[in-house]
Amino acid sequence: MTLRLSVGAFVAGLAVASLLAFARTAGPRPLRAAVIAYVEFIRNTPFLVQLFIIYFSLPAIGIRFDAVIAALIGMTINFSGYATEILRAGIEAVPRSQIEAGHSLGFTRLQMYRHIVVFPALRTVYPALVSQFILLMLGSSIVSAISVEELTGIINTLQSTTFRAFEFYFVATAVYLAMALVTRWMLHAFYMMLFVRGRPLDKAWAR
Amino acid sequence: MPLLALDGIRKRFGPHLVLDDVSLTVEPGEVVAVIGRSGSGKTTLLRCINGLEAIDAGSIVFAGKPLPRAGAALREVRREIGIVFQSYNLFPHHSVERNITLGPTVTNRVPAAEAVAIATEVLRQVDLEDKRNAYPAQLSGGQQQRVAIARALAMRPRLMLFDEITSALDPELVGEVVKVLERLASSGMTMILVTHEMGFARRTADTLVFMHQGKVWEKGPPRELFAAPKTRELESFIRAILEPND
Amino acid sequence: MSRDFEWAEFVFLLGAMRWTIALSLIAFVGGGVGGLLIALARTSRNALLRGVAAAFIGVMQGTPVLMQLFLAYYGLAVLTGVRLDPWPAVTLAFTLYAAAYLGEIWRGAIDAIPRQQWEAAAALPLSPAAQLRHVILPQAFRIAIPPTVGFLVQLIKGTSVASIIGFVELTRAGQLMVNVTFQPMIVYPLVAVLYFVMCWPMSLLALRLERKIDAALGIRRHS
Numbered sequence: 001m002t003l004r005l006s007v008g009a010f011v012a013g014l015a016v017a018s019l020l021a022f023a024r025t026a027g028p029r030p031l032r033a034a035v036i037a038y039v040e041f042i043r044n045t046p047f048l049v050q051l052f053i054i055y056f057s058l059p060a061i062g063i064r065f066d067a068v069i070a071a072l073i074g075m076t077i078n079f080s081g082y083a084t085e086i087l088r089a090g091i092e093a094v095p096r097s098q099i100e101a102g103h104s105l106g107f108t109r110l111q112m113y114r115h116i117v118v119f120p121a122l123r124t125v126y127p128a129l130v131s132q133f134i135l136l137m138l139g140s141s142i143v144s145a146i147s148v149e150e151l152t153g154i155i156n157t158l159q160s161t162t163f164r165a166f167e168f169y170f171v172a173t174a175v176y177l178a179m180a181l182v183t184r185w186m187l188h189a190f191y192m193m194l195f196v197r198g199r200p201l202d203k204a205w206a207r
Numbered sequence: 208m209p210l211l212a213l214d215g216i217r218k219r220f221g222p223h224l225v226l227d228d229v230s231l232t233v234e235p236g237e238v239v240a241v242i243g244r245s246g247s248g249k250t251t252l253l254r255c256i257n258g259l260e261a262i263d264a265g266s267i268v269f270a271g272k273p274l275p276r277a278g279a280a281l282r283e284v285r286r287e288i289g290i291v292f293q294s295y296n297l298f299p300h301h302s303v304e305r306n307i308t309l310g311p312t313v314t315n316r317v318p319a320a321e322a323v324a325i326a327t328e329v330l331r332q333v334d335l336e337d338k339r340n341a342y343p344a345q346l347s348g349g350q351q352q353r354v355a356i357a358r359a360l361a362m363r364p365r366l367m368l369f370d371e372i373t374s375a376l377d378p379e380l381v382g383e384v385v386k387v388l389e390r391l392a393s394s395g396m397t398m399i400l401v402t403h404e405m406g407f408a409r410r411t412a413d414t415l416v417f418m419h420q421g422k423v424w425e426k427g428p429p430r431e432l433f434a435a436p437k438t439r440e441l442e443s444f445i446r447a448i449l450e451p452n453d
Numbered sequence: 454m455s456r457d458f459e460w461a462e463f464v465f466l467l468g469a470m471r472w473t474i475a476l477s478l479i480a481f482v483g484g485g486v487g488g489l490l491i492a493l494a495r496t497s498r499n500a501l502l503r504g505v506a507a508a509f510i511g512v513m514q515g516t517p518v519l520m521q522l523f524l525a526y527y528g529l530a531v532l533t534g535v536r537l538d539p540w541p542a543v544t545l546a547f548t549l550y551a552a553a554y555l556g557e558i559w560r561g562a563i564d565a566i567p568r569q570q571w572e573a574a575a576a577l578p579l580s581p582a583a584q585l586r587h588v589i590l591p592q593a594f595r596i597a598i599p600p601t602v603g604f605l606v607q608l609i610k611g612t613s614v615a616s617i618i619g620f621v622e623l624t625r626a627g628q629l630m631v632n633v634t635f636q637p638m639i640v641y642p643l644v645a646v647l648y649f650v651m652c653w654p655m656s657l658l659a660l661r662l663e664r665k666i667d668a669a670l671g672i673r674r675h676s
Contacts (some may be wrong), residue, residue, distance in 0.1 A: 044606065044652035045645045046613035053641045056631065060638035134515070141517035145617050150489055152519055169528040173512075173520045180515035257576055285578035296573035300591050309587055310577040362577065 001068075002151045002179075006137040008072055015080030015135075020080065021087035026109065048142050050074055055146045071143035079136050086132060090125035091117055093104025116151075130187045134180050141176070151175065161177065208271060210235045210397050211256065211365060215265035218251060225251050227421035229265070234416075235365075238392045239430065240408035241397045243418035244444060249401045252418070253368050256399070257288045270365065289359030290368040293375050295351045299342040303330075303354050306337040307361045315362065317352065322361075329357040333387050349380030353387055360391075367391070369400040405448055411434055417441045462630050463643075469626030470647055476622060477609045479544055482606075484551020491556030493585075496563050506556065511555030519614050522546045526618050539620040547612065554604055562597035563589060599663035606652045606659070613648070623647060 024035045042050070054077075055070040065073065094117050102112045144153035155172040209232040218226040225248045233239055241249045254260040256267060258274060258281050267274040269288070275281040298306050307329060308322040317325070330336045333353040343351055352372055359367060368404045369388070373381045385407050392398060392411050402408060408415055408429050415429040425432055436442040494506035513521070525546035529537060537545070566589050574584040618624035627644035631637045 040656070041645075041649065044610075044656055045648045046610040046624065048613045048616065049627070049645045049648060051477065051639060052624075052627070053645060056637040057641045060636070076644070120676065138515075138517040141519045142614060142617075144519070152517065152523075156523075168525045173516045173524065176517055176520060177512060177515040180512075259572055259576065279580075282578040285576060290576045292569065292573065294569060296569045298570070298573070298588050298592075300595070301587075310579070313583050313587065314578055314580070358577075425599060 002137065002140050005068075005075060005140050005143070006133070007072060009075035009079050009136060009140075010133055012072075012076040013083055016076065016080040017083030020084040021091060022113070024084065025091050029154055036139060039084050041079050043085070044162065047078050047139055048145060050078055051143060051146055067143075067146050070146060071140075074134060074143065075140060078139070079132065082132050082135075083129065086125050086128045089128075091120035093124050096122050110142070126187075126191050130152050130184060130191075133174060133187070134183060137183065138176060209233055210237075210270060211269040211399075212418050213252075213256070213265070214268075216255060216262050216267070217258065217264035218248075218250070218255065218262050220251075225421050226255070226262070228441060229418075229421070229423055231416065231423065231426075233366075233397060233399060235397055236395045237397055237414060238412045239414045240412035241399065241401045241416045241418060242403070242405075242408065242444070243424075247418040248421040249418045250370055253290075253370050253399065253401050256368060257285055257290055259290075275433070282314070284293075285357050286362055287365045288368065288393065289362055289364035289366070290354045290358055291352070291370065291372050293371045295343075295348075295355040297351055297355055299343050299356070301342075302339070303335070303341050303346075306343070306354060308356045310362045322447070326357075329360045332360065332390070333357045334383070347380060348376045349383045352376065352380075356384075356387060356391075366397045366399070369398065369402070371401050371403065372406055403448070405433075405445075417444065419444075455598030459481075462634060466626050466640075466644065466647065468622065469621055469623045470651070472620075473609065473612050473622040476547060476612050476615065477605065479606055480547035480551045480612075481608055483544075483548035484553075484555050485620050487548065488555030488559055491552055492537070492559035492563060493558040495556060510553045513550060514557065518546075518550055518611050518636060519617060521550060522614060522618060539540060539615075541619060543612075543615045543618070543620050547615075549606070550611065551604070551608055554607070558591065558600045558604060559597050561600075562593040565596050566592050591650055593641065595666060599659045599666060602659035602662060606655045609651055609655075610648065 020038070022033050023031050024039075027035075050072040051070065054074050055065060055067065058064070098116050098120070099112065102116045107115065141152035144151075144156060151172060155168050211231075211233040213229060213231045216226050216229040217224070229248070229252060231239075235304075241252065243249050251260055255262050256269075256274075258276070261276060270285060272284075274284060298309070301309065301389065304323065304326050304395065307326040308319070311317040311322040312319060313324055313404075327336065330339055333356055335350060335353055335357065338346065338354070340352065343354070346354065355372075370392060373384055376384065381404070385404060388398075388400070388407060389411050397435060400412075412429050415425075415432045416423055417425040418433065418438075425436065425438055425441050436445060491506045491509065494502040495510070497503060522543065526537060526539065529542070570588055570592070571584060574579075574588040579587065606651040612622055613621055613624040616628060619625065621629070623644060627640050630640045634640065
């Protein structure tokens with residue numbers, strides 16, 4: 001469940017973030033301001049409180065979600081806040097000279113993004129996105145607070161019935177750690193396959 | 208007794224033999240200019256002399272004692288060997304005066320007032336007394352390099368090492384640094400310079416060392432070597448330096 | 454029997470905010486001291502020290518805060534028989550958390566100092582301790598300030614998790630108020646706003662400091 005939530009939120013969050021990042025860099029002024037407000041609010045308030053608002057506050061005005069859905073929405077929104085910033089940095093990191101080359105070739109804005117911006121931007125931000133995904137996965141433990149049956153929630157239930165708290169928590173911690181390490185390793189390999197064509201290792205990975 | 212005696216120095220970087228059986232003696236007051244193409248090992252040789260690089264074989268004897276490998280013993284010896292780098296490496300968060308007094312006050316335990324007096328003296332030697340409160344970022348390359356020289360001199364070394372100190376400078380700033388070097392040489396300082404400044408080498412150096420592929424290829428008084436190089440390599444090197452567009 | 458959300462309830466929230474701030478500050482200071490030690494260990498020449506520090510950072514950054522909190526509060530009690538009260542447990546957990554993250558940030562700052570500064574200092578000569586004290590750490594400190602301030606924001610948000618074990622900080626206070634007033638529509642968004650008020654100025658400060666440092670180092674960045 002932890003994995004399903006994380007991956008789901010990642011995909012959905014990334015989709016939202018892409019739109020928002022595009023809006024942030026290329027949209028009209030009011031839209032840009034709205035995106036900034038959205039991002040700043042998410043990044044300066046705790047995830048737990050955001051979850052509570054979705055799961056507890058919204059029902060008061062009639063919008064009711066099942067716990068798992070609420071968790072998914074919460075994780076998606078939270079992730080999109082950080083991802084938008086990451087993507088924006090990637091977009092802005094594309095050298096000006098490339099953009100100018102696109103202009104001189106007569107690209108429309110959409111073509112520009114497709115051919116010049118997207119791929120280099122993704123390559124630049126890949127490490128940051130991976131880190132954010134790991135944080136997302138670890139953050140999923142918080143949704144146990146609204147009784148979602150993911151890893152932390154399950155462990156909590158188990159340990160309260162057997163009173164062997166430390167072993168259970170230790171195991172859970174180890175599982176999270178293992179997930180984090182394996183994920184990082186897998187995504188690193190993915191990066192190598194997709195992006196690296198005979199280039200020296202990116203500094204961000206040399207940890 | 209020579210101030211510095213290098214014998215049979217050998218050094219590898221991975222599979223690459225960078226220094227191959229290098230021997231050299233330097234007498235007190237001698238000015239040695241080391242020249243050669245990039246990759247010939249000259250910078251590595253310089254860095255071995257004050258222990259920034261470790262040698263794989265051979266011996267380095269400074270003032271009659273072998274050079275320690277590391278630790279407090281090496282630090283003791285480094286007090287007598289000053290080094291100036293190509294990229295000056297001044298401490299950007301300290302003023303010129305503090306850059307210079309740091310070594311004396313912290314390592315030589317010189318009282319603050321005396322350290323300031325030393326700073327005044329060495330700044331005068333490099334023509335920069337009026338810059339004592341400036342910060343490195345406010346200075347030109349040539350000025351920064353002269354401060355670097357002053358910083359090294361403040362420790363009262365017996366030997367000064369210079370690693371291509373003019374190579375990173377704009378041409379019009381080179382002259383002020385070379386002037387300082389010549390003044391230093393005539394004051395009797397023992398100096399080893401890795402350099403491309405052939406004019407300085409010819410005028411001021413006592414010994415010219417031409418390195419090629421990690422070996423000392425030719426060695427002798429500059430006038431002789433420039434006038435009559437014995438080997439093909441030195442000859443083509445001199446020609447390349449003096450007539451670069453041929 | 455429910456109360457309306459009025460001034461008294463708001464004051465309760467403010468009171469709990471004190472605990473959020475207190476916890477964050479204690480963890481930040483304690484973690485700061487620990488973080489410095491970890492950063493030094495992580496950049497030392499001793500391979501064992503480096504490994505241990507790296508492992509510690511890896512574990513703390515690879516596991517959820519909530520788990521770390523549970524271990525400190527419930528787990529420790531079962532293992533050693535020492536039952537920590539919420540306050541010490543929470544302080545311990547967040548201090549270790551802060552130490553790991555700050556250690557990693559400061560290690561990055563130390564690593565950012567070019568090798569040549571170390572060499573110039575060593576060749577002067579300066580002892581390793583003197584190199585750190587006069588040359589390396591002052592420069593690393595400047596680089597480290599913006600991300601350190603940024604982490605303080607992360608820490609303040611992180612303390613909200615302490616509510617799950619019942620520690621009464623701002624989030625828990627919010628839950629209590631909702632239980633009493635049955636008005637989640639007002640309370641939780643208000644709690645969010647209070648966090649925002651604590652965090653946003655810090656975020657702005659971190660951004661401004663980062664721009665100043667980049668300018669000083671001559672790096673051009675997009676705004």
